Ligand code: HEM
């Protein structure tokens with residue numbers, strides 16, 4: 001099963017094993033990871049599932065769609081080149097493991 | 108590092124970073140003892156419309172998941188309970204049986220469907236209602252409309268002006284007509300439709316007069332849509348009806364979802380205009396702060412919608428036997444998700460949860476719902492009301508305030524707001 005590691009601003013880590021096809025947002029919300037809200041349930045309508053993806057995983061990520069790009073302009077913590085919406089990135093065969101940093105602010 | 112948050116129409120408006128990450132509310136199902144639901148016999152349902160907040164506080168303290176015989180429903184009043192419901196649409200369905208909403212608008216709108224059916228209706232309207240489209244296509248329209256109705260308010264003068272009747276109501280209607288693309292519809296007509304649909308949705312006692320008015324408005328709106336749908340198929344634009352007309356959805360779904368937006372997109376923005384001015388009038392120091400620093404308008408909007416939530420309660424139905432916050436809920440049970448109460452839950456917002464405080468640490472609230480039914484119009488409302496209608500009113504009348512000489516009037520709990528708010532200025 002793919003693994004997702006969420007790193008909090010204080011350095012603490014949570015490693016989750018989840019089924020193929022699970023998005024970072026859904027994994028975080030169902031497992032009580034602090035700092036990921038996922039207000040719109042994954043429709044790229046709220047930007048409260050913002051994460052920073054560690055650079056070594058960047059090449060395995062899906063392209064940023066126009067909708068995601070637009071919503072990334074509305075994150076509360078500053079957008080960087082590492083920013084993604086957690087609801088638009090799913091783990092699976094092409095992304096077996098990923099490490100992300102959770103921003104300090106989400107709303 | 109390309110920090111580009113500045114492009115968002117609503118950025119620069121958040122209170123400066125609060126240190127801690129947002130904690131997640133307690134898990135939904137308590138592993139321990141399951142108990143029968145407490146029954147809130149004491150709850151005076153008729154009395155809620157005058158002011159529900161004391162009753163909500165007692166429910167949260169004594170029985171945050173309570174059976175209310177008079178409503179034939181469970182009422183869920185804690186933040187954790189309401190949030191948990193929104194995270195699990197398989198157990199808590201929006202497709203409630205005997206839905207007066209479906210009867211009122213003649214078909215099943217997205218708000219009464221669960222995914223995946225819900226997503227098919229919802230996907231086409233999201234692009235219209237994301238921040239970029241709101242900012243580029245609609246904010247200039249919202250600004251022009253605000254100026255028009257500020258002129259009307261000014262004509263009434265500081266001794267007679269009513270912020271609801273003279274500004275909030277016609278402005279909310281005109282903004283909605285434009286955003287939806289209801290060409291040629293007039294402000295009073297759409298207000299009447301909205302009112303009649305909402306009355307139908309609340310017509311649990313089957314009053315034939317209410318159904319007659321609702322059916323007449325449905326027929327009027329359907330007649331307009333019968334012209335608009337082919338028109339927008341030939342002449343697409345940035346409006347919501349255009350997006351629905353070109354989505355490939357059957358006409359009946361286009362019409363149902365348009366009527367849903369007419370029902371849900373008018374009263375709440377209208378109430379937010381008056382609620383914000385009412386709240387700021389009662390908190391002069393916060394009013395001074397926001398007038399001195401316009402970046403605080405976003406916080407003022409957000410705090411008002413939390414503190415005086417225009418939608419107080421919405422329905423769900425259990426699809427299976429379940430346990431919510433330790434209380435057994437049987438399959439088929441009706442549930443009222445009382446977000447207006449959740450939004451004042453001290454265990455989530457801290458000891459000052461009952462206070463209006465635009466400087467409070469930011470926390471997610473439930474005034475727009477949460478999960479897949481999260482209000483489709485939430486960016487539109489933040490822009491039209493929080494960034495435009497209310498700031499412009501204070502630009503025009505720097506000393507705008509509630510007129511203590513004349514009576515205001517609040518009402519409702521499922522939907523709550525001011526039906527009259529006399530205002531004055533120097
Ligand atoms: C401050 C103003 C507003 C408030 C407080 C508000 C509140 C809400 C709430 C609480 C829900 C969820 C109801 C539920 O889950 O049962 C909702 C849904 C919805 N709202 Fe709003 N609303 C506002 C403005 C608007 C506007 C301006 C529009 C116009 C486009 C709109 C359109 C909708 C639609 C279409 C839904 C259904 C979404 C779905 O089922 O996926 N709302 N609103």
Ligand code: FES
Nearest residue numbers: 040042044047087
């Ligand atoms: S959950 Fe709303 S944008 Fe990802």
